[in-house]
Amino acid sequence: MWFLDQKDMPEKWYNIQADLPEPLPPVLHPGTGKPVGPEDLAPLFAMELIKQEVSQERWIEIPEEIQDIYRTWRPTALYRAYNLEKALDTPAKIYYKYEGSSQAGSHKLNTAVAQAYYNKKEGIKRIATETGAGQWGSALAMGCSFFDIECKVYMVRVSHDQKPYRRIMMETWGANCVASPSNDTKTGREMLKKWPDCPGSLGLAISEAVEDAASRDDTHYSLGSVLNHVLLHQTIIGEETIKQMEMAGAYPDIIVGCVGGGSNFAGQALPWMRDKISGKSTGMRIISVEPESCPKMTRGKYAYDFGDVAGMTPLLKMHTLGHTFIPPSIHAGGLRYHGMAPIVSHLNKLGLIEAQAVHQSGVFEAAIMFARTEGIISAPETSHAIRVGIDEAIKCKESGEAKTILIAHSGHGHFDLGSYAKYLGGEIMDFSYPEEEVNRALQELPEI
């Protein structure tokens, strides 16, 4: 395990926009189809976050107040998975950077604290957001509690009902959490009228949170992934890891991370991307891992699409299954989003990253193996990355290569033990690729 001294915690976020071989396609206004300006986003986001969204500066200072809070759990530890290597009998060296030690249990807190801070600074009293599995909602609840901001969370109903602990966690931190669709917004009420038992979806919960924020002057909206400024805040993960891998005398041949909206993956991958773009390390493979049941990277289109079901958000150029796509219910709720961060999508198009889709049963098999060797019970989302990390280590055994594999470990699975129980109980968990639903939803992409 490599700790980094607190005085060596990075004090800047890394903005990959400064180094991209081609610039990102612009974000478009949903009404006009023209690129959006800061004024279009101002009703929803703090101005400082809007500036970060489009900034071309390579390094962005982390304000002292955010650093102080980061230091309540950062720097996080880098581990070598000695026991896992032994169990796999592989010559590969497996490292993992563990974000589960944050009070909220995942990497999400890195951006939650930053977003709460900038909103507080601009006088915002209340923030509305959505959450799927609950990782993001918990993180924002805690971020808001530090800055004494009211927090309203729209939680996808199926998760809300299945994971009461996540909701109680948010309430413990003082947030107000309701099941989405809810009666608190027009979007929610209309959906409930059409479909009273609607299990909800991330895209729908986003619509509710955006409507809430847009309709109140004291309230802003907050997104836990996808957007450039969110990925920016996560780069502290990779920047720390670069220093820690140096301490360990190692350099990754392969980096793997799971992708829902892409922020955890990007947080680890983007800082390393400098070496790939500069040509210092062209052979390094950076692999994003998604579930077979929600395969936007491997089967989606790279196209302009909305971030939400109702089509209220600006249009983003991204890998998408269509904003009306409804993924099969899988246990990794955090990976059920239809779209992918524009930065990650762009890097994929440029050939700088790879994408793989994996099945649930293999994911849980890997999670159990990881728990029994390394001790940590991982989130099902994270376990997608562990699965591919193990696969690569097994290939090394076959080829005899001693590759260095770095896994982006995004969080613990303490609130996902219900899914572990289902796996241990032998319930079938694989879902085939939802071809019909993908084809249907892709027909509904906006015409640009």
Added chain:
Amino acid sequence: MWFLDQKDMPEKWYNIQADLPEPLPPVLHPGTGKPVGPEDLAPLFAMELIKQEVSQERWIEIPEEIQDIYRTWRPTALYRAYNLEKALDTPAKIYYKYEGSSQAGSHKLNTAVAQAYYNKKEGIKRIATETGAGQWGSALAMGCSFFDIECKVYMVRVSHDQKPYRRIMMETWGANCVASPSNDTKTGREMLKKWPDCPGSLGLAISEAVEDAASRDDTHYSLGSVLNHVLLHQTIIGEETIKQMEMAGAYPDIIVGCVGGGSNFAGQALPWMRDKISGKSTGMRIISVEPESCPKMTRGKYAYDFGDVAGMTPLLKMHTLGHTFIPPSIHAGGLRYHGMAPIVSHLNKLGLIEAQAVHQSGVFEAAIMFARTEGIISAPETSHAIRVGIDEAIKCKESGEAKTILIAHSGHGHFDLGSYAKYLGGEIMDFSYPEEEVNRALQELPEI
């Protein structure tokens, strides 16, 4: 936050028996009433652990193999609770040493790993134990999984049914967990015949685990608190803290820890006790905190008693409410034990520590305040210590004294959010002192 470098992790446990002003009273054989010898304990414990139980050596080397596993989560961090101090508007400086970052979520792993190691070394294939709230069972399950030992956990039925996640956690690590009373032992079957809905108790689960271990040659028994060797393994907490407080330029005026069997409290307190015994710091106050509903330190007797309900264990001189005492149901399941570690009881008799009892509602009030300021959701057990830490900080505000308070933070409360919900929902949680039941049980103390 103060990290200790991994190379500075203490490599010895501290054995307070070398420094006690008066020796501990002997452990007595339940049949003969004479002091027990190693051969009496050999059917249940590894010989190395029996030696540690009675050792008078001041320092005991931590074997390399245990150090290697400790280093998967140790050294743990020492925090200054700046936000809590600010919220209390107190001149006191509050520090807490956090054991919740272990993979099993509490300090229990410190001894679980050690006990699994020594048993493995002596050829033991299987370990039986009991667990109340589940912290200990999870820790031993993980310890056994590292050393490839079969693990059987008898979990108090009321916890087993209320906290399925703890059970699943144990199963994820490969252990077999049954509700106690169970049909797997004679003690369990007899109890179920008399009382089919028996909610169980720690004392009863201990009887089952001891019977299981005594009846099989390949199986040993393991206890998660109370005994001298268990407290010994926990001293790594205090030894780390001494180094970290020095890094912070601080020295505690007050140390607080919660007590169930006493191992977490002792793990932090015993190393500091050297300064108190040697006269270097006679003014330092060391406070053990127990629930009003199970008040063995403040209302029990200091007498010889059994460790279990069935009266199968050796007799220990300790603070006890009587081995047949059945505590009211409280949410801090880990504090519902009738007895107290002989070492802690002895120190109390010698006037070297203090004891306080607190009510549940105040405990949860403190837990919520801690979560909203420091972010960490604490175990209800731990929150007993937080309550008294806050009380002392409030007294400092009144007196204007800038005392340094050190809280022994034993673990997170991720699996206790059901209790948080009850508190947030306004359900009454205080139980009055169970005077009648204590008086009854004290009548049943063995005659020595």
